[in-house]
Amino acid sequence: MKPQLLIACDFDGTVTRQDTLVEILDRYGDVCWREVQEKVVSGELSIRDGLQSEMGSVRATPEEMKSLLTEKVEVDPTFPGFLRSMRQRGIPLVCLSGGFDLCLEIVLSKAGLWPLPYLANRLIRNNGSWRVEFPYPSLNCQACGHCKGDPIRGWNEQGYLTVFVGNGVTDRCGARHAKLTFAKDELHTWAQAQGIASVRYETFDDVEEGLIRRGWL
Ligand SMILES: [Mg+2]
Numbered sequence: 001m002k003p004q005l006l007i008a009c010d011f012d013g014t015v016t017r018q019d020t021l022v023e024i025l026d027r028y029g030d031v032c033w034r035e036v037q038e039k040v041v042s043g044e045l046s047i048r049d050g051l052q053s054e055m056g057s058v059r060a061t062p063e064e065m066k067s068l069l070t071e072k073v074e075v076d077p078t079f080p081g082f083l084r085s086m087r088q089r090g091i092p093l094v095c096l097s098g099g100f101d102l103c104l105e106i107v108l109s110k111a112g113l114w115p116l117p118y119l120a121n122r123l124i125r126n127n128g129s130w131r132v133e134f135p136y137p138s139l140n141c142q143a144c145g146h147c148k149g150d151p152i153r154g155w156n157e158q159g160y161l162t163v164f165v166g167n168g169v170t171d172r173c174g175a176r177h178a179k180l181t182f183a184k185d186e187l188h189t190w191a192q193a194q195g196i197a198s199v200r201y202e203t204f205d206d207v208e209e210g211l212i213r214r215g216w217l
């Protein structure tokens with residue numbers, strides 16, 4: 001019998017080719033946003049405080065946000081076929097995003113893939129500015145804004161064989177807890193340095209082939 005798989009998938013830089021937050025901040029954020037980001041990477045500032053500070057400086061209207069992301073951010077061309085294949089096989093796919101609900105909705109709507117099950121941070125319009133909410137606080141992890149390790153542990157406990165696909169800093173806890181991780185970019189470098197098993201991938205075709213090769217599909 002095939003194992004009951006569940007695919008947990010990062011959003012920015014994994015489902016998409018560009019990073020929605022980078023596009024928003026480059027166009028509408030404070031000119032110093034990269035300095036804030038450096039403090040987050042070095043640990044001087046928490047991910048939560050960093051995101052709040054970065055987004056708090058953004059003055060774009062919802063319409064401007066929508067047209068920017070629609071114009072600049074594309075879905076990886078191999079993702080729609082992968083999603084279709086997983087659905088045909090009855091395998092759930094959930095997006096775990098360290099970014100924002102609104103960004104997922106805009107980008108996936110344009111690609112004809114909305115709605116999709118997801119967990120993400122929340123972006124709220126408040127008196128002409130943007131406020132960030134973190135609806136999934138973690139009891140186990142202080143490092144993440146939205147820890148991807150928590151839902152993956154939960155799915156594992158429910159008997160799913162959880163496969164994680166990711167590329168960045170907010171994917172580390174996901175990679176630690178998934179039964180199998182496909183990684184690229186910074187996540188792959190980090191996983192190798194940490195001795196955490198991960199399979200290098202470039203496209204979702206590689207992910208599907210990797211699962212077939214293991215007899216999991
Ligand atoms: Mg990413």
Ligand SMILES: [Zn+2]
Nearest residue numbers: 141144147173
């Ligand atoms: Zn975490």
